[in-house]
Amino acid sequence: MxxxxxxxxxxxxxxxxxxxxxxxxxxxxxxxxxxxxxxxxxxxxxxxxxINYMGTHFVAFSPAAYSGDALVPTEQSPLDPQNETFFAEPMVVTRLLPKSLAGKISEIPEVLAATPFLLFRFKQGQDGHVFSVGGFEPGDTAALHGTAATSRDIIAGAFLQPGDRGVVLVEETYALMWNLKVGSVVNVADTLFPVIGIVRPGVRPVRADVFMNWPDAEAMINQRLSAPLQQQANLFLVESAGLHNHETAMKKVEKLMPDGMINTFNCSVPAxxxxxxxxxxxxxxxxxxxxxxxxxxxxxxxxxxxxxxxxxxxxxxxxxxxxxxxxxxxxxxxxxxxxxxxxxxxxxxxxxxxxxxxxxxxxxxxxxxxxxxxxxxxxxxxxxxxxxxxxxxxxxxxxxxxxxxxxxxxxx
Incomplete structure (x- = not known):
């Protein structure tokens, strides 16, 4: 050699x-x-x-059942269905599903993370304006990052921590409209909540004027229902395990839900x-x-x-x-x-x-x-x-x- x-x-x-x-x-x-x-x-x-930031997450939900032009009454029907309801963008009235469904969604191989979400439209008791409240679990950052809001979206104050109670975040546009600052209070179901932070989430599939920890949101929504929530959610925020798994993840999640629907950005397929x-x-x-x-x-x-x-x-x-x-x-x-x-x-x-x-x-x-x-x-x-x-x-x-x-x- x-x-x-x-x-x-x-x-x-x-x-x-x-x-x-x-x-x-x-x-x-x-x-x-x-x-x-x-x-x-x-x-x-x-x-x-x-694209992973903009296009690998989605919101899953089931539309509410209708009989003709009227909603089919449920056990937890809103007291003022004309102004207050569970909904998904763009203004789709949704039904309630077991909160535990998030765990089943997370087990899908093409899904990175999933978390339940409450999105409810309230009518303000003092001046009558309508606004939305989002209830979530702040610890589920992997699923919240691209769908709703996380600590990186804070522009003033502090983000909600899992143990926080009796405080809220407000979205920037809503804060400007009602001149809200850190330390201001908002009225939700005739209860005053101090504002601890203002968020600018950007373009996300889920938007809310006010964000609350899950227990607070659940308690306030219960006051506007004919019967309290029983560990239920109306939306599920899902993060796919990568761009090439996105379409498969959406199809599998959709099959888990009765008449399931998906809200996502359409940039993933051409990308x-x-x-x-x-x-x-x-x-x-x-x-x-x-x-x-x-x-x-x-x-x-x-x-x-x-x-x-x-x-x-x-x-x-x-x-x-x-x-x-x-x-x-x-x-x-x-x-x-x-x-x-x-x-x-x-x-x-x-x-x-x-x-x-x-x-x-x-x-x-x-x-x-x-x-x-x-x-x-x-x-x-x-x-x-x-x-x-x-x-x-x-x-x-x-x-x-x-x-x-x-x-x-x-x-x-």
Whole structure:
């Protein structure tokens, strides 16, 4: 092996022009593929973060039953059904379901987290305006993050803690409308609640003017029902386990509920398609470049072997084994492939790093490139395999020829 390696290095140095030309081909190909891979992966990572925030969560509920144009009365019917009711956006009257359904939803493999939610429309007792109250469990941050509100949405004051009682959060628009600040009070079912925080949730599938801890919301809603709630909820906030599981998660959750309906953002499907196109494009470009490099390297290696056609025939006539000759030429090809690929990947990283701000300031602002060792290992293995094939293919035809015939023909 050491002799083959020394012979391979000596042969590469004996023909520096051809060796450098082949090496440059690997450098160029590896730099192009590696830079493109890093840029596309960074782009997909940023897109994935945005879509995961905007599109991998949904609200599940069941619409209330109707008889003709009238709601079918239930045990917990609102006392003022014209103004007060359980609802989901956009103004769909909902039925109550067991709160424990959130646990069953969480067991679905495609679901990351689920939490129950109470959304009830109240009529204010003093001035008669209508507003919404959302009751939730603040500890379920995984499910609340993209659907309702979390501590990251606070713009003034503090967020609700699981043990807080008798205090509320108010949504920014509602606070501005009624000139509410931290320390103000709101009237819910003729009970005054101090405001401890103001939230700006942004675009979410669930919105409420006032947010309360579950026990407080349940107690206030009970005052406006014909019978108290029995561990029930009208909405279930669900976070899917990733973008590609979103559609499946919605379908499975919908089947768990009677006449189940889903409220979500519709950006997930086109986003998945776009990201899928990017992945397929990356694989296709990589394959095309590898084929080009293979042809280029094989052609260069073929020319090198043809130049040494007579030398190889003499070595065979002297008793060299075919395997030894093959080993030396393959080592030559691998040395060029590995060296060129390593230099090319370093070059590609530098190119991608410098090109990122010019291509997309948004991606550049996100920080470092999406580098991972798997990408490096794949590129090294792919181009090394191309080099191995490039070195092996020409030799098989050369060694199959009769060495005496080759020497005789070359002497003429």
């Amino acid at each position: 050491n002799d083959s390696l020394r012979c391979a290095v000596r042969e590469l140095l004996r023909r520096p022009g051809r060796s450098l030309a082949t090496l440059f081909g690997y450098i160029l190909g590896a730099a192009f593929v590696f830079a493109l891979t890093l840029l596309l992966k960074t782009d997909m990572l940023v897109k994935g973060d945005i 998945i398609e776009v990201m899928g196109i990017s992945s397929k494009t990356l694989r296709l470009i990589t394959l095309v470049v590898l084929v080009i490099i293979l042809i280029y390297a094989a052609n260069s290696q073929w020319a090198s072997v043809v130049e040494r056609h007579r030398d190889i025939a003499i070595l065979r006539a002297l008793g060299w084994k075919t395997s030894s000759i093959l080993q030396q030429i393959v080592i030559e090809a691998l040395l060029l492939a590995v060296t060129g690929t390593m230099i090319g990947m370093v070059t590609g990283y530098v190119i991608a790093y410098l090109a990122l701000p010019a291509i997309s300031p948004t991606l550049a602002a996100g920080g470092a490139l999406a580098f991972d060792w798997a990408t490096l290992a794949f590129n090294l293995a792919a181009f090394s395999s191309a080099g191995l094939l490039a070195g092996a293919l020409p030799v098989f035809q050369i060694v199959s020829a009769d060495p005496a015939m080759v020497i005789r023909n070359s002497a003429q």
